[in-house]
Amino acid sequence: MKITDEKLSAFLDAELAENEMAEIRQQIADDEQIAMRLAELSMVDEQIRATYSQIDDQPLPQGLNDLLAQPSAATQTESNVVEMASWKKPVKQLSQFLSEHAAQAASVALVAGVMLGVFSQTQTSLPTATDNWQQQAAVLENSLSGDAFSLDDGSTLTPELTFINYSQQVCRQYKVSSSAGEISKHIACKSGDNWQKVASFYPETANNEYQTASGTASSSNVGAEQLMQQSIDAMISSDFLMPQQEQSLKQNKWQVK
Amino acid sequence: MQQQIIRIVPQLRRFAFALTGNHADADDLLQNTIEKLLRQAPEGDEQDLTKWAFRVCKNLWIDEYRSRKVRSQATSQPELTDNQTVDGEHAIQSEIALNQVNQAMDKLPDDQRSLIALIALEGKSYKEAAAALDLPIGTVMSRLARARSALAEYLKVTPQEANA
Numbered sequence: 001m002k003i004t005d006e007k008l009s010a011f012l013d014a015e016l017a018e019n020e021m022a023e024i025r026q027q028i029a030d031d032e033q034i035a036m037r038l039a040e041l042s043m044v045d046e047q048i049r050a051t052y053s054q055i056d057d058q059p060l061p062q063g064l065n066d067l068l069a070q071p072s073a074a075t076q077t078e079s080n081v082v083e084m085a086s087w088k089k090p091v092k093q094l095s096q097f098l099s100e101h102a103a104q105a106a107s108v109a110l111v112a113g114v115m116l117g118v119f120s121q122t123q124t125s126l127p128t129a130t131d132n133w134q135q136q137a138a139v140l141e142n143s144l145s146g147d148a149f150s151l152d153d154g155s156t157l158t159p160e161l162t163f164i165n166y167s168q169q170v171c172r173q174y175k176v177s178s179s180a181g182e183i184s185k186h187i188a189c190k191s192g193d194n195w196q197k198v199a200s201f202y203p204e205t206a207n208n209e210y211q212t213a214s215g216t217a218s219s220s221n222v223g224a225e226q227l228m229q230q231s232i233d234a235m236i237s238s239d240f241l242m243p244q245q246e247q248s249l250k251q252n253k254w255q256v257k
Numbered sequence: 258m259q260q261q262i263i264r265i266v267p268q269l270r271r272f273a274f275a276l277t278g279n280h281a282d283a284d285d286l287l288q289n290t291i292e293k294l295l296r297q298a299p300e301g302d303e304q305d306l307t308k309w310a311f312r313v314c315k316n317l318w319i320d321e322y323r324s325r326k327v328r329s330q331a332t333s334q335p336e337l338t339d340n341q342t343v344d345g346e347h348a349i350q351s352e353i354a355l356n357q358v359n360q361a362m363d364k365l366p367d368d369q370r371s372l373i374a375l376i377a378l379e380g381k382s383y384k385e386a387a388a389a390l391d392l393p394i395g396t397v398m399s400r401l402a403r404a405r406s407a408l409a410e411y412l413k414v415t416p417q418e419a420n421a
Contacts, residue, residue: 004402005402005403005405005406006398006399006402008402009398009401009402009405009406010383010398010402012405013376013382013383013401015382015383015398040409040413041405041406041409043409043412044373044377044405044408044409044412045377045405047354047358047408047412048275048358048373048374048377048378048408049377049378050354051354051355051358052271052274052275052358052374052378053271053378054274054351054355055270055271055274055280055283056267056270056271058280060266060270060284061284061288063288064266064284064287064288064291067288067291067292067295068259068262068263068266068291144267145263145264145267146264146265146266146267146268147267147268148380160264161260161263161264240260240263242263243263243266243267
């Protein structure tokens with residue numbers, strides 16, 4: 001196989017078939033010029049990222065914050081994207097449970113449509129709850145919502161939302177995409193100096209069909225996303241935090257003053 | 258919807274910055290994109306919204322911002338900016354790096370610039386980038402490679418010229 005820039009570029013993005021990836025790996029090992037060319041192309045990405053990520057350090061203009069804070073007509077009229085009303089609609093049983101136990105950082109595993117399990121922190125049967133936890137906690141500590149981070153096991157963690165619970169703890173909802181493409185969602189809260197996982201949500205099927213808020217969940221088969229929304233609804237004490245508020249809290253180690 | 262939009266603001270903002278090359282235009286473009294999203298976002302899940310948001314942002318950039326390139330280049334000169342930070346040396350170095358990368362990015366065709374921003378900066382897959390820009394995956398692969406090759410060339414030359 002002739003190693004063109006196109007192949008090397010796709011290799012950098014892991015977008016080639018495994019046999020091609022393997023062949024290029026071998027050629028990189030055998031041919032220093034190919035290795036150098038790959039490094040040059042990779043440096044381009046580094047420079048682009050380093051340059052344009054600078055804007056993350058700049059606060060959002062007030063006008064943009066205001067725009068994001070105000071309820072939109074579209075939000076109020078569209079019903080099948082995210083039903084804001086559903087965030088405000090408590091499910092009594094779950095709400096009460098979470099209100100009572102979230103502050104003690106009980107871990108809750110919710111498998112949509114299959115089971116609703118409650119585990120204490122000392123139990124170890126919670127799927128993936130402790131895997132990579134230190135690394136996950138470090139990402140939660142050092143990142144803002146919307147940024148994706150690769151973990152050592154090949155999974156990707158993306159913080160999605162931040163809010164403050166009734167115990168005045170900062171809580172973050174985040175998504176984990178495994179290297180196999182399975183998606184789970186979680187909530188963790190900052191208790192003292194440590195992050196503690198409060199709830200985990202797994203899709204009913206393992207083939208990437210994570211239930212979204214637009215899913216038409218019935219009472220007998222409630223979508224994981226909807227369960228998560230209900231859980232957040234039971235915990236959240238005010239609105240979700242804006243990016244600027246997140247930035248400020250991050251600098252304060254996620255401690256509410 | 259509002260929360261979905263808030264979640265994608267950081268990535269959309271970096272994308273806008275990579276397209277426009279300066280903070281002011283990036284935030285202006287971001288605001289226009291969000292206003293359009295709030296008015297007429299398509300029905301669907303977050304993936305649909307993200308795809309649509311990047312496409313709106315790119316189209317607004319092509320329609321409204323490229324003609325302002327002269328202004329962009331002027332405002333990206335360190336001596337012309339009015340937001341110098343306390344850490345002056347670091348800020349100037351950042352501005353110089355930004356100018357170098359902007360000059361290289363300015364030489365790319367629109368689609369190549371959008372692709373390098375989506376994939377190298379935002380970490381999107383070829384499939385996601387293809388959906389956002391309405392291009393076949395094969396075209397994404399070839400144009401991205403051309404963008405990387407061109408940028409490698411421009412960015413290799415520029416520092417030497419700067420030191421000459």
